[in-house]
Amino acid sequence: DQQVKQNSPSLSVQEGRISILNCxxxxxxxxxxxxxxxYPAEGPTFLISISSIKDKNEDGRFTxxxxxxxxxxxxxxxxxxxxxxxxxxxxxxxxxxxxxxxFGDGTTLTVKP
Amino acid sequence: NAxxxxxxxxxxxxxxxxxxxxxxxxxxxxxxxxYRQDPGMGLRLIHYSVGAxxxxxxxxxxxxxxxxxxxxxxxxxxxSAAPSQTSVYFCASRRDTYNEQFFGPGTRLTxx
Numbered sequence: 001d002q003q004v005k006q007n008s009p010s011l012s013v014q015e016g017r018i019s020i021l022n023c024x025x026x027x028x029x030x031x032x033x034x035x036x037x038x039y040p041a042e043g044p045t046f047l048i049s050i051s052s053i054k055d056k057n058e059d060g061r062f063t064x065x066x067x068x069x070x071x072x073x074x075x076x077x078x079x080x081x082x083x084x085x086x087x088x089x090x091x092x093x094x095x096x097x098x099x100x101x102x103f104g105d106g107t108t109l110t111v112k113p
Numbered sequence: 114n115a116x117x118x119x120x121x122x123x124x125x126x127x128x129x130x131x132x133x134x135x136x137x138x139x140x141x142x143x144x145x146x147x148y149r150q151d152p153g154m155g156l157r158l159i160h161y162s163v164g165a166x167x168x169x170x171x172x173x174x175x176x177x178x179x180x181x182x183x184x185x186x187x188x189x190x191x192x193s194a195a196p197s198q199t200s201v202y203f204c205a206s207r208r209d210t211y212n213e214q215f216f217g218p219g220t221r222l223t224x225x
Contacts (some may be wrong), residue, residue, distance in 0.1 A: 010155070032211050043117070043203050043216030044156070051211070089155055095210050098163055099169065100146075103155035 003027045004092050006104035014112055019077040021092030021107050026071065030092040034101070035064060035075050038087045047088070048075070080111045114138050119204050119217035126194040126224045134189040134220050136204030137205065140164040144207045146171070146214070149200040156203060162187055194224045 031052040036044035050057040090104040120166040145150035158171030205214040
């Protein structure tokens with residue numbers, strides 16, 4: 001049973017437009033959510049996070065939205081840039097499990113110039 | 114700060130061989146984890162540690178051992194390598210429960 005799902009393996013957008021990456025989860029105990037970005041042959045790097053007490057967190061071009069009732073979160077990138085082309089992983093954790101993170105399978109974003 | 118370092122970057126093993134993947138962090142983080150990433154999949158937790166002397170199993174612990182004798186180091190041991198362990202291995206650390214993880218650059222392991 002996959003507790004964190006990223007149903008779109010890939011997404012292609014034009015430079016300057018909005019990129020929306022989606023993530024669904026099944027475990028209602030998850031209370032902290034993170035997005036990581038990964039370039040080829042590198043380790044993932046942290047992008048943005050959100051606590052379950054919030055429904056939105058913004059950091060520059062990146063905004064994460066959390067809909068607890070739907071068990072859904074999304075990452076918005078505006079405007080998208082070619083350097084944003086990478087694999088994006090959604091992760092969820094719960095304080096009741098030593099904060100262990102469960103990762104989705106990732107979405108490959110391609111931003112075309 | 115070097116962050117999280119992993120050695121080696123690449124390794125080829127024959128079935129049945131053993132080896133240790135090294136991981137070190139210089140950020141004084143209590144939490145450390147080992148993940149594997151297979152093609153088209155996310156990161157799956159192998160083992161983790163919440164402090165020196167404390168380790169526990171993750172989702173896919175079979176065939177791997179860990180120890181945490183110091184805060185800085187968290188080596189992962191493959192006891193008897195199998196082709197199913199061909200993967201990219203990432204080590205990560207974080208300060209506490211509600212913080213982001215810092216990942217190493219990964220070790221690409223091939224088992225023939």
